[in-house]
Amino acid sequence: MEDVLLKLTENFEEENSTHEQIINSVKEIKVINAQIDFLLEKIHSKPNEMNEILNQTKEFQETLQQKYSSLFDLIPKGKYYKYYYLWKATGSQSVFLIAIIHWFENKTLITQETVKNLFHPSNKEDISQIGIDLENYLFGLIQLSNELSRFAGTFASHGKYQLVQEIQNFLNVIYNGFKCLNLKNDDLRRRFDTLKYDLKRLESIQTDIHKLKGFETFLEKNFQEKDEMEIDQK
């Protein structure tokens, strides 16, 4: 009985120490995530300064990469999914931030492979480490589309109609991509359902813009005609 107890105690202590180390490194990642998020939030109010703000995030992206490599080094070999739940949400948050910066810069979708290449363990050729997992990546994409639909609203209010059109096209592409997957009735599918509302929101923004444009042209035409008539009468 006593040696069983000893063995168990050793086992649990060891597990607990790695558990705590991972929690600590995840906390550090969360801080940097929040800092990038704070910077991106500025774009909502000042879309004209977008490029400068994106340049400011570069520095944080590098530290984020370092933090991730130290996190992946902590995870013991073959026990990736044991500690997965500890940083699942944080991982998808980072994917979202990277993906949205990538979209602003290139106007394309970031693939899972590029994310994996960004966040990798310190030994890059270590295949046993999984890194950013597919589930992480997909959750990040849904968060991306949620945020982009919000961006569409703020861009429209700043008169950047071209960007709104681009966002709408991009979200349609993501939506079609997700439809290729056989989703189970789980958390991911529920999050996927929110995509529809993002699309709906974008469509209503677009119709408002069209209405506005139509009204403007209508006003211009009418006033021009009136002016012309007045001139004729004189």
Add this chain to the structure above:
Amino acid sequence: MENIEGIFENYRTEFDEINNKRNRIDIARKDVTIFSKRLIFFLHRDMPNQNKFKEAQKKLEQIHQKIQIIADEISTDEECFWRYSFTISWGIEEYIEAVLFYYYLKDNKLKIKIRKKFKNNLIFPKDYLGGLADLTGELMRYSTDAVAHGDTQTPIKVLEAIQQIYSLFISLPRSAKVDMNKLSVMETSMKKIENICFKIQLAQEEFPKVILDETLPQIIPQKAKILTKKRKNNYDPQFKQSKEQKEQKESKEN
């Protein structure tokens, strides 16, 4: 932008593989829990010992087959186990409970260690402890059953085993993250048996055993009497024979 659907189709194949595997493991795991529960109920039933353990052995092998299915599914790598560990551990806990109960009844001794039956190590300390904690509940039920049938010896033995388990749980470090719910249930069942043992001891002090055995049939209400009679009818061969003889006599007289 055009090849995005192709990329997502690749994701789909990866996704489907994971989901299919999870489904197969889930089905096997459900079977493990159901069969384990059935084995426990079977062990609680009254039966002549020899037949009981033969049949129980068969049932145990049935469970082992189902666990082997899970073991084969995850034999590719260890990563795979941790991906599905949440689903698997439910079944394993139930299995541990059943196996420990079986060995306890068979050898009349608590068996802490289990032989490694499977190639992959499926049984992890956390699930094992969960099963061990659930075992105390079954032991409590078993001993109260025994007392109801007039067996005053088993509760004392069972109490020893439960106290052993309880002391193990108490001395575990904090990092083990023992389920406090299970611990409190274990405590109540332990106290129940302690109480029973105490009452038996009191009764034996007040009535010496010889007198107790003689007076017991008079004290026990009518229903209990019938029950004990039925029990004897079924399992006591001598009683059965004498009863058959009586019936034969009666039929002849008629």
